Amino acid sequence: MHAYRSHTCAALRAEHVGHDVRLSGWVHRVRDHGGVLFIDLRDHYGITQVLCDPDSPVFKDVEKVRAEWVIRIDGVVKARAEDLRNPKLDTGDIEVYVRDIEVLGEAGELPLPVFGEQEYPEETRLRYRFLDLRREKLHANIVLRSKVISWLRRSMTDQGFLEYQTPILTASSPEGARDFLVPSRLHPGKFYALPQAPQQFKQLIMVAGFDRYFQIAPCFRDEDPRADRSPGEFYQLDIEMSFVEQEDVFQAIEPVMRGVFEEFGGGRPVSKVFPRIPYAESMLKYGSDKPDLRNPIEMQIVSEHFRDSGFAIFAKIVEQDGNEVRAIPAPGGGSRKFCDRMNSWAQKEGLPGMGYIFWREEEGQTVGAGPLAKNIGPERTEAIRQQLGLGLGDAAFFLAGEPSKFVDVAGRARNAIWADLQPNDDWKNEFKLAWIVDFPMYEKDPDTGALDFSHNPFSMPQGGLEALEKMNPLDVLGYQYDIVCNGVELSSGAIRNHKPEIMYKAFEIVGHDQKFVDDHFGGMLSAFKFGAPPHGGIAPGVDRIVMLLAGAENIREVIMFPMNQRAEDLMMQAPSPATNEQLRELGLRVIPRD
Numbered sequence: 001m002h003a004y005r006s007h008t009c010a011a012l013r014a015e016h017v018g019h020d021v022r023l024s025g026w027v028h029r030v031r032d033h034g035g036v037l038f039i040d041l042r043d044h045y046g047i048t049q050v051l052c053d054p055d056s057p058v059f060k061d062v063e064k065v066r067a068e069w070v071i072r073i074d075g076v077v078k079a080r081a082e083d084l085r086n087p088k089l090d091t092g093d094i095e096v097y098v099r100d101i102e103v104l105g106e107a108g109e110l111p112l113p114v115f116g117e118q119e120y121p122e123e124t125r126l127r128y129r130f131l132d133l134r135r136e137k138l139h140a141n142i143v144l145r146s147k148v149i150s151w152l153r154r155s156m157t158d159q160g161f162l163e164y165q166t167p168i169l170t171a172s173s174p175e176g177a178r179d180f181l182v183p184s185r186l187h188p189g190k191f192y193a194l195p196q197a198p199q200q201f202k203q204l205i206m207v208a209g210f211d212r213y214f215q216i217a218p219c220f221r222d223e224d225p226r227a228d229r230s231p232g233e234f235y236q237l238d239i240e241m242s243f244v245e246q247e248d249v250f251q252a253i254e255p256v257m258r259g260v261f262e263e264f265g266g267g268r269p270v271s272k273v274f275p276r277i278p279y280a281e282s283m284l285k286y287g288s289d290k291p292d293l294r295n296p297i298e299m300q301i302v303s304e305h306f307r308d309s310g311f312a313i314f315a316k317i318v319e320q321d322g323n324e325v326r327a328i329p330a331p332g333g334g335s336r337k338f339c340d341r342m343n344s345w346a347q348k349e350g351l352p353g354m355g356y357i358f359w360r361e362e363e364g365q366t367v368g369a370g371p372l373a374k375n376i377g378p379e380r381t382e383a384i385r386q387q388l389g390l391g392l393g394d395a396a397f398f399l400a401g402e403p404s405k406f407v408d409v410a411g412r413a414r415n416a417i418w419a420d421l422q423p424n425d426d427w428k429n430e431f432k433l434a435w436i437v438d439f440p441m442y443e444k445d446p447d448t449g450a451l452d453f454s455h456n457p458f459s460m461p462q463g464g465l466e467a468l469e470k471m472n473p474l475d476v477l478g479y480q481y482d483i484v485c486n487g488v489e490l491s492s493g494a495i496r497n498h499k500p501e502i503m504y505k506a507f508e509i510v511g512h513d514q515k516f517v518d519d520h521f522g523g524m525l526s527a528f529k530f531g532a533p534p535h536g537g538i539a540p541g542v543d544r545i546v547m548l549l550a551g552a553e554n555i556r557e558v559i560m561f562p563m564n565q566r567a568e569d570l571m572m573q574a575p576s577p578a579t580n581e582q583l584r585e586l587g588l589r590v591i592p593r594d
Contacts, residue, residue, distance in 0.1 A: 004072055004104075010046025014093045016077045021096060023048060024072040024104065026134065027065050029115045037062050039098075041073065044139075048091045050075060052098040061101050068114055068134075070105035073098050122556075127570040129561055141558045144264060145546045149216055151263055152237050152542070155256045161212040161239070166201035168194060168218070173520065178222035180232075188587035194220035197539060199458060200524045202240040203496055206535040207527040213240045216542065222567075227554050228488055228544055231567040236491075240537035246479050246495050249536050250274070250435060257483060257490070257540065261431045264549045269430040274483070278438040283403075284326075287411020289439075292487030293432035295418040299410060302327045302398070305384050311375040314355070317400045325400040326410060329388045330417050333395035334358040338420070339370065342397060345416055349409050351399075357381055358395035366392045404446070415487070431485055431548065438462075439480040442473040442509065451510050455480045459494035460536075461506065468505045483540060485548060493538025500528050 004024040012021065025043035032038075037052045039062070050073055052062040065071060075096040086092030111127075112120045114134045125132040132138055153163070172179045172193035179193040195201075197219045205213045217238040225231040237256075241249060254274055261270040275293075282289050285298040303325045306314040317323050333339065339356040346354040355372040367373075368381035388396055397413065399406045441461050443454035451473055459478040461467050467476050479495035497503050503525065507517045518525060546558040556562040563569050583589065 008045040009041055009043040009048040010090050012048055012077055012091050012094050012096070014079060017079045017094060019077045020074070021077055022072065022074050023050070023096065025070070026114075027067055027069045027071060029067060030065065038095075039065065041071070042134075046090055048094075048096060049080075049086075049089075050096040050098050052101075056098055058098060058101045061103075062098060065101075065103070066107065068107035068110060068131075069103060070107075072102040072104055074100040123564065123570065126556075126562065126564050129571050133560065138557065141546070141550045141552065142560050144550055145542070145558055145560075148260060148264055148546050148549065149235075149542060151260060152256065153216065155259060156214045156237070156239070159212070159252060159256075161214040162210065163215055164205060164210065164213055165215060166195070166198040166205075166217065170195050170201075171523075173200065180220045180222050183586040183588055185585055196221050197236070198238050200521065202238060202537060203458070203498075203524060203535065204527055206240055206242045206496075207498075207530070207532045211242045213537075214238060217539070225563070225565050225567065228547065230543060230555050230559055231563050231565070235542040236539040237542055238537070238539045239493075240535060242533040242535045244495070244534065244536050246437075246481065246536065249481075249493060249495070249538060253483070253491075253493075253538055253540075257433060257485075260545060261433070261485075261549065265431055271431065271433045274433050274435050276435045276437050279436055279440065280438070282436050283407055287407050287409075287414055288487070289436050289482065290484040290487055290489040291411075291434070292415060293434055294427055294430060294486060295415055297329055297331075297414050297418050299326050299328050299414060300388060301325070302384055302387060305380045305387075306376065306400075309376040309380060311355075311372060314398070314400045322402055323400065324403050325398055326403070326406075327384065327388055328354075328397040328399070328410065328414050328417060329390055330395040330397060330421065331390065332393060332421050333417065334360060334393040335395075336370070339395055339397075341420070342413070342417055346409070346413060349412065351406075351409060354413065355398040355400075356395055357384065357398075359385060359390060359392055361392055372398065428486075433483060433485045433490075436482040436484055437480075438477045439482075440474065441476040441478040441480075441506070444474065453506075453510060456492065456494050457506065458496050458503075460497045461502070465499075465502045465505060468502065468509065473509050479536070481538070483538070488544055488548060489541075490544050490548075491538050491540035493536065495534070495536035498528055498532040498534060500525050503528075 001022050004022070006022045009023055009025050023041055025041045028040035028042040028047060030037065030039050035054060039050045040047050041050050052059055073096065075098045077094050078097055080093060080095055110131065112124055112131055114131060117135060117137055133142065169182060169192040172181070173196065177196055179196065182192040182194065184190045184192060198215065198217050202213055215238045217236055218233055219236055220233050223231065239253065241252065258270055279289055282291055287299060301324050303318045306325050307318050309315050314325050318325060335358060339358055343353045343356065357368045357370050357373045359366050360369050367378065368385065373381045384396065390396060397417065399410050439455045441454065441459065442451050444451055455478060459480045462477045462479060463471070481493055482489055483491040497506065504514050504517055543555050543558060547555050550558055552558055561571065568574070
């Protein structure tokens with residue numbers, strides 16, 4: 001028999017009754033039932049119940065074991081009594097009577113329990129991540145992640161993509177976040193950078209004549225963490241294709257994205273069609289460029305109903321160019337209690353409140369109610385109801401001003417209104433995916449008025465060089481696109497700018513001369529001058545895909561060894577100071593911050 005096990009802790013079934021077996025694993029928990037000891041023995045694969053009574057020659061040894069000790073047991077498989085079977089376990093029809101035991105590794109007092117799924121401070125969980133990973137839910141998340149990555153690889157190769165690895169030590173590149181810099185010992189005073197993404201390399205792969213590239217790529221960005229973004233590093237399914245237009249990328253990627261949610265989504269519905277939503281439309285209707293389409297509410301502009309109206313605040317706002325009044329429909333929200341609750345929500349978000357109208361029945365008629373309805377009168381109130389397609393028992397909320405200043409909170413209000421109106425969470429049990437397209441190439445800094453790229457400096461502008469030369473830069477759209485799912489941005493991509501003259505002009509608009517472009521992107525531009533094919537790609541985030549599939553609220557729940565919110569690895573105690581010897585070798589000196 002094998003030194004440690006004849007079966008895993010998930011393998012034994014009724015057909016093994018009477019067999020002599022050997023199992024090894026962790027003591028999940030110990031129970032004493034009237035002198036009979038029951039141990040749930042756990043390994044990577046599952047749990048088997050083993051028992052020992054005073055007749056066993058090793059009873060005294062079994063009495064000593066504690067939670068999370070690693071043990072090896074020999075015993076015989078027995079059938080459980082009918083009323084003692086456990087349908088929640090794959091091994092629930094049997095148990096193993098212990099005849100011999102060997103302690104392979106004792107465990108000290110646990111800083112957090114493995115049995116059960118009790119909430120524990122995140123700092124403790126991350127410091128003892130090796131224990132946290134033994135817990136059932138987190139363990140399952142990491143197994144899911146592995147299976148998702150394997151599935152993505154197979155799916156890509158089945159479509160004719162080939163996987164290539166790109167460098168980890170490379171040059172610094174302005175990708176929108178801070179680089180992690182690595183000092184060079186052989187070149188004192190110079191630094192490598194860890195790649196924020198394999199952007200330039202994957203484009204060079206296309207120039208080199210490789211047609212369909214993919215990679216499960218590690219990316220490194222020195223940016224602040226969020227619930228859906230891990231500090232330091234993350235992984236993406238990096239993809240690039242030659243001789244393609246935007247629609248070709250969509251047709252290649254949609255089956256992969258749909259397929260991964262169908263394969264691992266537990267039977268939850270997945271979008272059969274990915275709608276193409278222009279960026280401007282998404283911001284208007286949903287208040288976000290990553291809308292949660294499980295929520296069907298669509299906002300509308302209702303400015304004209306308030307122009308020269310009796311509601312002086314909004315009437316004055318819409319007199320100014322660029323200002324708007326937008327309505328958020330609330331089907332089923334037609335009560336003063338609900339409207340007041342949402343108004344309080346808005347105040348907690350930093351707004352003075354949201355105007356509202358709700359429609360109720362009076363003398364057999366559907367009429368608008370609330371202070372705002374009283375101020376603008378029944379005709380305007382009815383016109384708003386007709387435009388929004390609302391009826392008796394419905395409501396609408398209103399925000400006014402310059403859209404860029406309130407669109408974000410309007411989007412959050414849309415989600416809060418919908419969630420509050422639902423009787424349960426059943427609406428969450430599906431995956432709604434969409435493309436967001438037609439992003440603006442440029443945006444204006446609200447403080448300085450300076451132009452900058454809004455999305456990706458390597459994207460091809462719609463209309464090419466002519467658009468850059470003749471159009472207002474703020475009106476130029478790019479062949480840029482995102483995939484979103486349930487309010488989470490999964491991926492950004494673009495058809496690339498592969499023509500040097502267009503790239504020079506694109507950077508000139510944001511104030512960078514040809515020398516800047518040559519200095520920062522010289523390798524790629526040089527390649528483009530020797531024959532570059534039209535190409536494009538995308539890079540879905542693996543961590544975020546798994547987070548959605550696992551139903552996790554925080555991305556750290558699907559990463560094996562994540563950092564905390566201060567970008568620290570508490571388990572390995574990183575970052576840590578370098579020794580004086582290391583600093584001397586690199587020609588570096590640490591200057592304390594004031």
